[in-house]
Amino acid sequence: MRFPLSTPPAIPAGTLAAGPQPTLAAGDLVLRPWRASDAAAFLAAYQDPEIRRWHTRRPASEEQVREWFEFYRRAWRQETAASWAMTYGGGDALGRMVLGGMDLGDGVAVCAYWVAPAARGAGLASRSLRAVSDWALGEVGFHRLELDHSTRNHASCRVAAKAGFRPEGTRRSAAVHGDGRHDMHVHARIRGDD
Numbered sequence: 001m002r003f004p005l006s007t008p009p010a011i012p013a014g015t016l017a018a019g020p021q022p023t024l025a026a027g028d029l030v031l032r033p034w035r036a037s038d039a040a041a042f043l044a045a046y047q048d049p050e051i052r053r054w055h056t057r058r059p060a061s062e063e064q065v066r067e068w069f070e071f072y073r074r075a076w077r078q079e080t081a082a083s084w085a086m087t088y089g090g091g092d093a094l095g096r097m098v099l100g101g102m103d104l105g106d107g108v109a110v111c112a113y114w115v116a117p118a119a120r121g122a123g124l125a126s127r128s129l130r131a132v133s134d135w136a137l138g139e140v141g142f143h144r145l146e147l148d149h150s151t152r153n154h155a156s157c158r159v160a161a162k163a164g165f166r167p168e169g170t171r172r173s174a175a176v177h178g179d180g181r182h183d184m185h186v187h188a189r190i191r192g193d194d
């Protein structure tokens with residue numbers, strides 16, 4: 001049971017679930033919901049050592065990927081998370097952008113991302129993060145979007161900074177990776193930031 005809020009919600013319940021998960025575009029960049037036909041590319045991305053290094057939750061088969069896509073569809077209806085395939089012009093899936101941990105009452109959510117090796121270094125992650133956060137902080141009405149990355153993940157730190165997520169500090173020993181616990185660097189973009 002959830003007790004009622006004594007303050008008005010930042011985003012009224014039902015706002016997201018009232019419609020389908022949108023496709024977001026910024027120039028040639030198109031963030032679209034996952035399709036069953038993306039399963040092979042999604043699974044292949046998780047064979048990359050860098051993605052495996054920073055993402056400990058992984059699918060083991062295309063069937064598990066499709067279950068994951070179903071989880072994303074449910075999460076949209078439940079207004080808890082959304083996940084997009086990063087593409088150029090709506091084509092092949094080249095990366096994943098997630099807006100998770102949604103709390104509509106407080107207007108906060110958490111971002112996460114990866115890009116397949118062949119598509120890196122072209123601004124895909126930072127442009128996608130900016131596009132999702134522009135939409136979430138603007139049209140939807142979130143107030144604060146947060147992300148964290150291992151203090152050893154310098155590329156992710158750069159992506160966050162380029163997308164306007166300011167550094168806020170370090171949570172010590174906050175996440176378990178394959179080689180042990182890492183300190184996690186926190187960034188956030190709030191409504192009104194650049």
Ligand SMILES: CC(C)(COP(=O)(O)OP(=O)(O)OC[C@H]1O[C@@H](n2cnc3c(N)ncnc32)[C@H](O)[C@@H]1OP(=O)(O)O)[C@@H](O)C(=O)NCCC(=O)NCCS
Binds near residue numbers: 119121122124154159
């Ligand atoms: C981190 C990741 C998402 C970046 O994707 P991308 O599309 O290449 O990112 P962008 O092109 O938008 O920006 C990358 C920035 O990081 C910089 N960078 C890349 N490797 C770096 C490194 N080892 N140290 C410091 N900066 C680095 C790039 O130079 C670029 O910054 P610049 O434009 O100022 O030169 C991608 O490398 C990836 O998926 N890595 C594995 C998974 C991962 O780390 N996910 C994030 C977990 S928190």
